[in-house]
Amino acid sequence: MAALVVVMLLAWFNGRTKAVASAGAHPSTLHSLPGYSGTYLAIWSVLPAFILLALFGLFGDLLLNLQIRHSLPADIRALPAEQVELFMRNARALAFGGTASETSAALQEAARAYASLSRTSNFVVIGAVILLTIGGFLFARGRIGKNFRARNHVEAVIFGVLVVCSAIAILTTLGIVLSLLTESLRFFSEINTLDFLFGLKWSPQTALRADQVGQSGSFGAVPLFAGTFLITFIAMVVAAPVGLYSAIYLSEYAKPATRRIVKPILEILAGVPTVVYGFFALLTIGPFIRHAAEAVGLSAQTQSALSAGLVMGIMIIPFVSSLSDDVINAVPQALRDGSYAMGATQAETVRNVVFPAALPGIMGALLLAISRAIGETMIVVMAAGQSANLTANPLEPVTTVTVQIVTLLTGDQEFDSAKTLSAFALGLVLFIITLGLNIISLRVVRKYRERYD
Amino acid sequence: MDTSVSPATQTTDTQTAQQAPKVQARKVNVFYGNKQALFDVNLDIPDRSVTSFIGPSGCGKSTFLRCINRMNDTIDICRVEGDILLDGKDVYARDVDPVILRASVGMVFQKPNPFPKSIFDNVAYGPRIHGLASNPEELSEIVETSLRRAGLWTEVADRLDEPGTGLSGGQQQRLVIARAIAVRPEVILMDEPCSALDPIATARIEELIDDLRNNYCIIMVTHSMAQAARVSQHTAFFHLGKLVEAGPTEQIFTNPNDKRTQDYITGRFG
Numbered sequence: 001m002a003a004l005v006v007v008m009l010l011a012w013f014n015g016r017t018k019a020v021a022s023a024g025a026h027p028s029t030l031h032s033l034p035g036y037s038g039t040y041l042a043i044w045s046v047l048p049a050f051i052l053l054a055l056f057g058l059f060g061d062l063l064l065n066l067q068i069r070h071s072l073p074a075d076i077r078a079l080p081a082e083q084v085e086l087f088m089r090n091a092r093a094l095a096f097g098g099t100a101s102e103t104s105a106a107l108q109e110a111a112r113a114y115a116s117l118s119r120t121s122n123f124v125v126i127g128a129v130i131l132l133t134i135g136g137f138l139f140a141r142g143r144i145g146k147n148f149r150a151r152n153h154v155e156a157v158i159f160g161v162l163v164v165c166s167a168i169a170i171l172t173t174l175g176i177v178l179s180l181l182t183e184s185l186r187f188f189s190e191i192n193t194l195d196f197l198f199g200l201k202w203s204p205q206t207a208l209r210a211d212q213v214g215q216s217g218s219f220g221a222v223p224l225f226a227g228t229f230l231i232t233f234i235a236m237v238v239a240a241p242v243g244l245y246s247a248i249y250l251s252e253y254a255k256p257a258t259r260r261i262v263k264p265i266l267e268i269l270a271g272v273p274t275v276v277y278g279f280f281a282l283l284t285i286g287p288f289i290r291h292a293a294e295a296v297g298l299s300a301q302t303q304s305a306l307s308a309g310l311v312m313g314i315m316i317i318p319f320v321s322s323l324s325d326d327v328i329n330a331v332p333q334a335l336r337d338g339s340y341a342m343g344a345t346q347a348e349t350v351r352n353v354v355f356p357a358a359l360p361g362i363m364g365a366l367l368l369a370i371s372r373a374i375g376e377t378m379i380v381v382m383a384a385g386q387s388a389n390l391t392a393n394p395l396e397p398v399t400t401v402t403v404q405i406v407t408l409l410t411g412d413q414e415f416d417s418a419k420t421l422s423a424f425a426l427g428l429v430l431f432i433i434t435l436g437l438n439i440i441s442l443r444v445v446r447k448y449r450e451r452y453d
Numbered sequence: 454m455d456t457s458v459s460p461a462t463q464t465t466d467t468q469t470a471q472q473a474p475k476v477q478a479r480k481v482n483v484f485y486g487n488k489q490a491l492f493d494v495n496l497d498i499p500d501r502s503v504t505s506f507i508g509p510s511g512c513g514k515s516t517f518l519r520c521i522n523r524m525n526d527t528i529d530i531c532r533v534e535g536d537i538l539l540d541g542k543d544v545y546a547r548d549v550d551p552v553i554l555r556a557s558v559g560m561v562f563q564k565p566n567p568f569p570k571s572i573f574d575n576v577a578y579g580p581r582i583h584g585l586a587s588n589p590e591e592l593s594e595i596v597e598t599s600l601r602r603a604g605l606w607t608e609v610a611d612r613l614d615e616p617g618t619g620l621s622g623g624q625q626q627r628l629v630i631a632r633a634i635a636v637r638p639e640v641i642l643m644d645e646p647c648s649a650l651d652p653i654a655t656a657r658i659e660e661l662i663d664d665l666r667n668n669y670c671i672i673m674v675t676h677s678m679a680q681a682a683r684v685s686q687h688t689a690f691f692h693l694g695k696l697v698e699a700g701p702t703e704q705i706f707t708n709p710n711d712k713r714t715q716d717y718i719t720g721r722f723g
Contacts, residue, residue, distance in 0.1 A: 332566070334564055337527070337560075338562065338567075339568070343552050343554070343555035343579065343636060345552050352582075
């Protein structure tokens, strides 16, 4: 890698010098600035070699592995897949200095083949890299001249780099969705889809041995989604009015000086780690709610949907207020003036003119806050408990989809039981829900934009 | 410099009573922070006629217009000194509620600013706030009368529930005028009402202003000298925050007293 950087710098200076030389006494007659010729040469010297290296790094091991596997003695190839895999792992360990769980003549043989093949392939790749570097350098150097459009070529490379970068984000998303999808399909091949979507009982413990009792495993996701929506609903009941009113205060009533101070403070709320909110809910709000409920003769537990919802509501206030504040500020002053000129008071103006005008944007802000609340995990783990109750009583502990995913996948788990696979199915459904909400909110926001730009 | 137009004469004659000034300004000074925008403006504005304010940009004519319905109150750093009398009563007196004042002094802005509501709701906005209608029939009656007066009724009668923002620029401006009329103001302020409109829409608005003059005191800021000459009966010329000259439009345009007025009208500056 370091060698490549050096080559790159050398090529840059060389290309630049050659371009200047080709112009003779009149540097201004060059088509492109000399620096572009340098960059062009540097790119051609390094990029092909770099791509080769990257490909080798990504797929070299795989090819090597396949090659060795084909050369294995027939008796070993006939073994079950897991044992072949184990054999290969041991061979690799022997060849490259690791701890192998066993040794045998066949293993030693494979290890030797492995090591020598790896050495040759490394030599081949290094040789190819050097060849590519020199070839690219010579090819590009030959093209540099007075009328060569190095600037346009560099532009094309930059375009390529930008496309690759954005493709990475998209491909990653695609990969995540695909893996969710395939694992979910595996889950749905074991569990009936309708039972999952509409079942009322969630108890993912499955029997490891036939003689275990009470661990039948039932995967009805309704209690989880009910818990999610209950907590989200409580959170929005808190966050929507408080966030909205503070946004109206900030944008309509507060003096600019006040606004400059208050708005950042509100936004700090968004920066508090959710774990901190979680123990705030568990240690402060939870006991408070329990005492309050007991005082009026209701039974409540420390962990409850209400405390998680309340704290989550506080957490998303800044989302609502900050976004709504921006939207309200975008309402043209002319509308306010028009309303004041009709003899409306400030509150009447806000209620009758500013709020309706900003409504689509405010809806967008609320929907974004909802998808944030649905995806929130930490607060719920700590404050709402983990028991999958199907209840509308906010004083009882409930659990949410995200919390269940965490408990399903943490700790020692094998990744082929219905229990762990159900996490992927839950994730998929959750993903579809939040994706839908995001699409709707973006649509709404865009519709609003069209109106005033 | 006393530049009052036709000081009110004490007679009982109906003809002259009509000419008693609707709005009087006495030594009005306006400041934006430390910067003085208007200097000692004295002006009488007659009822049931159109008065235009002309002058180069930044001369204070819009500022003065916004003093009359106290729209400047919404700007924090703005301070107004002196008296502005509406029917002889100071609008800056302590007991005057600017919200009530603005109901009787309507305003139309440079850019049409209909609310993002239906055409009906736009016009019904003021009457609803001020409780001018006791039942729905009365409200639709007010809306219809206002739209008729603004010359818009025939164009929108069959689509009152469509958004007001969907109308053309000229229609929007007439909608806004209808909205102002609906609260039964006595004075209508217009801040360059045609500057965002094409010539045909402008002609319609000018016609409308000419009609409205029979019932209201109309005060208009304009950058178009031709427009001031066409629609107004009185003209006041502002320059650098001072009222230079005011009088009957014909006199200002044909025989101004001040050289600056002459220069501005003939296009030497501004």
